[in-house]
Amino acid sequence: MLHRENQTKQYHTSSAADLLKEVMDYYDITQADLAERIGVSQKNISDILNRKRYLTEVLVIRIEKVMGISSKLLLSLDSNYKLQLAEQDSNTTTET
Template identity: 65%
Template sequence: MLHRDHKIRQYHISSAANLIKETMEFYQITQVDLADRLGVSQKNISDILKRKRFINEVLALRIETVMGISSQLLLNLDANFKLHLAKRAAEKPVSQHKSDKFLKRYDWVTA
């Protein structure tokens, strides 16, 4: 039964970088070759694979054309990964805020 107090266990969080990297390794694709095919720099590909940068919609469409990986899947993976990072960051203590209302729920919020 679904209940908001029951937590859904998250077994694995991955980003588009994981899927791209795995595909590159399987097909022995170099960063330089992929960059040339996508029309971006090798540094851009390196940053994506190291999760220093995330793909945008245009690059997702290019990857779909070149590698056959769904652009929707790539964007969803990155969105979920970024949300996971934000949740982890939100669990850490927050510095002092000017307002005592910071992150205080409205009475009508139940979720």
């Protein structure tokens, strides 16, 4: 039987954008450089880094080939981040 008062472990909740920013900063890669290397516009990269847009399966595969960051990790980070946002939104909605 499940007990609702039991708390589940809180996992890392940063998005793929945070990891991308960190790696880009470490290797001094600009948004324009990354965009050119993976075949998208600089605006697309900017939107991803500012969480206005999320990574697609195709983009994470391109990023993995160019930067060596696991595509599964990137998708997982974004999925967990979006789930956390939905949970926060759900809690806010039920509190009002």
